[in-house]
Amino acid sequence: MSNYHIKHLEEYFQVYRKSVRNPESFWEEVAEEHFVWRKRWDKVLSWDFNKPEIRWFEGAKLNITENCLDRHLPTKGDKTAIIFEPNDPKEEAQHITYKQLYERVCRMANVLTEQGISKGDRVCIYLPMIPELAVSVLACARIGAIHSVVFAGFSANALATRINDSECKMVITSDGSYRGAKTIDLKGIVDEALKSCPCVETVLVAKRINSEVKMQEGRDKWLQPLLDHAYQDCSAEVMDSEDPLFILYTSGSTGQPKGMVHTIGGYMVYTAYTFKNVFQYRDGDIYWCTADVGWITGHSYIVYGPLANGATTLMFEGIPTFPDSGRFWQVVEKHKVNQFYTAPTAIRALAKEGVEHVEACDLSSIKVLGTVGEPINEEAWHWYNETVGSKKSPIVDTWWQTETGGVMITPLPFVTPTKPTYATLPFPGIQPALMDEQGHEISGNQVEGRLCIKYPWPSIARTIWGNHQRYKDTYFSAFENMYFTGDGALRDEVGYYRITGRVDDVIIVSGHNLGTAPIEDAINEHPAVAESAIVGFPHDIKGNALYGYVTLKDVGESRDHNNLRKEINQLISDRIGPIAKLDKIQFTSGLPKTRSGKIMRRILRKIASKDTSNLGDTSTLLNPEVVQEIMDNAL
Ligand code: WTA
Numbered sequence: 001m002s003n004y005h006i007k008h009l010e011e012y013f014q015v016y017r018k019s020v021r022n023p024e025s026f027w028e029e030v031a032e033e034h035f036v037w038r039k040r041w042d043k044v045l046s047w048d049f050n051k052p053e054i055r056w057f058e059g060a061k062l063n064i065t066e067n068c069l070d071r072h073l074p075t076k077g078d079k080t081a082i083i084f085e086p087n088d089p090k091e092e093a094q095h096i097t098y099k100q101l102y103e104r105v106c107r108m109a110n111v112l113t114e115q116g117i118s119k120g121d122r123v124c125i126y127l128p129m130i131p132e133l134a135v136s137v138l139a140c141a142r143i144g145a146i147h148s149v150v151f152a153g154f155s156a157n158a159l160a161t162r163i164n165d166s167e168c169k170m171v172i173t174s175d176g177s178y179r180g181a182k183t184i185d186l187k188g189i190v191d192e193a194l195k196s197c198p199c200v201e202t203v204l205v206a207k208r209i210n211s212e213v214k215m216q217e218g219r220d221k222w223l224q225p226l227l228d229h230a231y232q233d234c235s236a237e238v239m240d241s242e243d244p245l246f247i248l249y250t251s252g253s254t255g256q257p258k259g260m261v262h263t264i265g266g267y268m269v270y271t272a273y274t275f276k277n278v279f280q281y282r283d284g285d286i287y288w289c290t291a292d293v294g295w296i297t298g299h300s301y302i303v304y305g306p307l308a309n310g311a312t313t314l315m316f317e318g319i320p321t322f323p324d325s326g327r328f329w330q331v332v333e334k335h336k337v338n339q340f341y342t343a344p345t346a347i348r349a350l351a352k353e354g355v356e357h358v359e360a361c362d363l364s365s366i367k368v369l370g371t372v373g374e375p376i377n378e379e380a381w382h383w384y385n386e387t388v389g390s391k392k393s394p395i396v397d398t399w400w401q402t403e404t405g406g407v408m409i410t411p412l413p414f415v416t417p418t419k420p421t422y423a424t425l426p427f428p429g430i431q432p433a434l435m436d437e438q439g440h441e442i443s444g445n446q447v448e449g450r451l452c453i454k455y456p457w458p459s460i461a462r463t464i465w466g467n468h469q470r471y472k473d474t475y476f477s478a479f480e481n482m483y484f485t486g487d488g489a490l491r492d493e494v495g496y497y498r499i500t501g502r503v504d505d506v507i508i509v510s511g512h513n514l515g516t517a518p519i520e521d522a523i524n525e526h527p528a529v530a531e532s533a534i535v536g537f538p539h540d541i542k543g544n545a546l547y548g549y550v551t552l553k554d555v556g557e558s559r560d561h562n563n564l565r566k567e568i569n570q571l572i573s574d575r576i577g578p579i580a581k582l583d584k585i586q587f588t589s590g591l592p593k594t595r596s597g598k599i600m601r602r603i604l605r606k607i608a609s610k611d612t613s614n615l616g617d618t619s620t621l622l623n624p625e626v627v628q629e630i631m632d633n634a635l
Helices: 009-021 023-034 064-068 070-076 098-114 131-143 156-165 186-194 223-228 264-278 296-308 327-335 344-352 378-388 468-475 516-524 561-575 601-608 625-632
Strands: 043-048 053-058 080-085 094-097 122-125 146-149 170-174 177-179 182-184 202-206 220-222 244-250 258-263 286-289 312-316 339-342 368-371 395-397 432-435 447-453 483-491 497-502 506-509 512-515 529-539 543-552 584-587
Touching: 009 023, 023 043, 023 264, 053 264, 064 070, 064 131, 064 264, 064 296, 070 098, 080 098, 080 131, 080 327, 094 098, 098 131, 098 223, 122 131, 122 156, 131 146, 131 170, 131 244, 131 296, 131 312, 156 186, 156 561, 170 186, 186 202, 202 223, 220 223, 244 264, 244 296, 258 264, 258 468, 264 296, 286 296, 286 327, 296 312, 312 327, 327 339, 344 378, 344 543, 368 378, 378 395, 432 483, 447 497, 468 483, 497 506, 506 529, 506 543, 512 516, 516 529, 516 543, 516 561, 529 601, 543 561, 543 601, 561 584, 601 625
Parallel strands: 080 312, 122 146, 122 170, 146 244, 170 202, 202 220, 286 312, 286 339, 339 368, 368 395, 543 584
Antiparallel strands: 043 053, 080 094, 177 182, 244 258, 432 447, 447 483, 483 497, 506 512, 529 543
């Protein structure tokens, strides 16, 4: 018997040892006992981190939606699969049963097929957090199309880049979206994006805000009438375990976003198994993850992981501050949420609002609290633990990445004793290593280094869409025979891990990964700008905020700097999205560079963080004098 549900610490250690001693047989047991396959695998795992090539459950046939939907129908057909909580609390919540979800997915799958989508085609989903989003994702999986969900806060330009990179044939969107008291013209953004996307043949438009939108003849179609005419059964396409399930873009330290490719079998097994244990989900529990399905957290822990376990998962359309800052707690009370999973930035923002909002609600249903997306600071951890959890609901600080597909280092609630700010212990099957800069593994405890993983796990991304070389360079070239995470970590005296943050040029702002390169490219498009560099600096609520150093082409020319700042932020907003706007913009006559012309971000980072006591040796710079100028004028 595999230990699908780990219930105490000794059992965790026993399972962990087994998973490391013989990973293949460990994962084979999990896969065999808890999922339905159309055909069994020929081989559990083949891998080579040098190529890199990783295959799990090779030769197996399945459809992930049969695991998320069909198999639950006989026993859980009337159980709620998805609770939809709308933006406006006055609008009624929806409870979608497994049977209803199955029918909606089948109808949608039939619509996709009718509209010319078949196995292997890419479909871009650009939707707000409404049920159609989950339905579209699953409908793609049903027919073997590859979904590429783009977070509906990205700009037209960012959307177009992602559509073109994976050559999507179709976009599924809505007339608009609600965001608190505002509405957003999603269809308008799609229209703008599609001016530069010749690959898109069809746009399906869901109605959400009932706004007037322009429909382009031949290309744009209202979704509902198509669904009304579609049949409510759809046989599932039989897929290979290693066929792609989806592409999800994530920022890199340089260049354009990377389309991480996840494949079906391993992703299913890992997200389902982690979901069960990380949240100690029990039948009847109501589980709520506040992320957007546009991010990996939503893919793995709103849609696939919970549904594969036959769980009830809540989808929240709104924002934490509408109609007021008590909304999260009101939703917890209303739906009697048992597991609540959010990001440190949300915790910090709500902690600032004081305890009244929390105390006004009955949170006694909460059993487990989760956090993800960035390191959680001590203060936020304690506030979460005391004010929200009344010190009785363990906090699972889950470390993982878009690339890892599922949670990698985490406490198991009621199993692993927690420690503030520590992600604690590796999940079964995960073999972390800390590396020094010379490429040696650092053994023992009370050490710090770069976090790598030594051995494949089922849900590791298999490639970057269209650029396998970049996949190799980014993740498998820094350290021999290791997956490099891009994060730093320390291991304490008992072997607990604490993630210290990114060691590359990715900056996490309010839990969103941002690469510096696309932001700098956007700034450099401004006609007055010669050059720019972006760094992060600590921010009370966002975790990090962005600080831009900008040099202008014509320094003699007197320009209104505040106006320029606005224009630059507008450009960033247009090119990437509002999440990438800069908090501070300093104009400077130059940027500190090495003699080979590389910008010394380390120095800029220190100045932005007001930590200038030890800037290191600046005399070898090409232009050491500029450092003093930047320090004197720092914001
Ligand atoms: C960071 C989100 C500290 C980390 C699932 C990682 C964290 C990046 C934690 C991936 C955590 C995520 N503690 N840092 N619990 N969780 N991170 O791809 O730097 O959006 O590399 O995936 O977020 O972000 P991504």
